[in-house]
Amino acid sequence: MLEDRRLAVLRAIVEDYVATHEPVGSKALVERHSLGVSPATIRNDMAALEEEGYIAQPHTSAGRVPTDLGYRLFVDRLSGVKPLSAPERRAIVQFLDGAVDLDDVMVRTVRLLAQMTRQVALVQYPSLSRSSVRHLEIIAVSSTRVLIVLIADTGRVEQRMVDIASPVSESTVADVRARLLTAVTGQPFGAVPEILQGFSDAFDPGARPMVSAITATLLEAVTERVDERVVIGGTAHLARYGEAFTLAIQPVLEALEEQVVLLRLLGEASVAPGITVRIGHENPVERLESTSVVTTSYGRGEQSVASLGVVGPTHMDYPGTMGAVHAVAQYVSKILEGQ
Numbered sequence: 001m002l003e004d005r006r007l008a009v010l011r012a013i014v015e016d017y018v019a020t021h022e023p024v025g026s027k028a029l030v031e032r033h034s035l036g037v038s039p040a041t042i043r044n045d046m047a048a049l050e051e052e053g054y055i056a057q058p059h060t061s062a063g064r065v066p067t068d069l070g071y072r073l074f075v076d077r078l079s080g081v082k083p084l085s086a087p088e089r090r091a092i093v094q095f096l097d098g099a100v101d102l103d104d105v106m107v108r109t110v111r112l113l114a115q116m117t118r119q120v121a122l123v124q125y126p127s128l129s130r131s132s133v134r135h136l137e138i139i140a141v142s143s144t145r146v147l148i149v150l151i152a153d154t155g156r157v158e159q160r161m162v163d164i165a166s167p168v169s170e171s172t173v174a175d176v177r178a179r180l181l182t183a184v185t186g187q188p189f190g191a192v193p194e195i196l197q198g199f200s201d202a203f204d205p206g207a208r209p210m211v212s213a214i215t216a217t218l219l220e221a222v223t224e225r226v227d228e229r230v231v232i233g234g235t236a237h238l239a240r241y242g243e244a245f246t247l248a249i250q251p252v253l254e255a256l257e258e259q260v261v262l263l264r265l266l267g268e269a270s271v272a273p274g275i276t277v278r279i280g281h282e283n284p285v286e287r288l289e290s291t292s293v294v295t296t297s298y299g300r301g302e303q304s305v306a307s308l309g310v311v312g313p314t315h316m317d318y319p320g321t322m323g324a325v326h327a328v329a330q331y332v333s334k335i336l337e338g339q
Helices: 004-020 026-032 039-051 068-076 086-097 102-117 170-184 189-196 208-223 235-245 249-256 259-270 318-337
Strands: 120-124 133-142 145-152 157-163 230-233 276-279 291-300 303-313
Touching (some): 068 276, 086 318, 102 303, 291 318, 303 318
């Protein structure tokens, strides 16, 4: 356990390095921070912090920079998420309130998060596997074709076209629609397969082929992994941190182009409470070991449906980034609750 004074020195080094991107020396700490001790004491504390692996000296006779371990301790000792100012919160509300549908919410959210943090923003679409059925519409397009429109409580809309082997009347389609609505409305997607088991048996033999075709298509809609989609924005911000990714920026860019990598980054946040911060080598993706990833979940009430977050250099503004991620996730959750 580090004593309070050394923690204060480490905090000052992190804050200065994040602000300047330059190694921090004892003289700078004395001038910029009221640590209440002599320069010699600060130098001793810095030597101890270096020996314990919290800071490192990148060049001879240079100042010190935080290590991944130092950033981890800094984040773990934060007293809480930095609250956004009233103007920042108003900006979030004004920007996201203009969204017209779920796709627009996702696009606006990723743009907003990238602008607020000046990092790469990631937003996962709401997971169908954690959704419930809000509405189901079955429309007769022709005598042998119907359109299924499935609307989740998160705003996700799935459409499927179903071809029927023989002509059916609109009254039969209306009957199937009414019974399906009663059966699945408000039900979690995961419960739908059991609900639909043997569903066609309750209909006249002539209607059963159509009912079976409709229920089979509906089952595909609720069980397919179509929800695994991540929107990304702000990759141009990485150019501001070129020196932070020495010999590593290309792997970072390549990793961020892969949906499976993005889903892996966001996966833990969808089940973990609060904000998750993975620093440097803590990241599950080797190509992102020069970055930090800040993520959290969003949802409806207590139900998490997806995650969002940012990727940036390890010397990011952790309090500000965590505050922005938390605030945006809260507001996206409110949008979903209001749908």
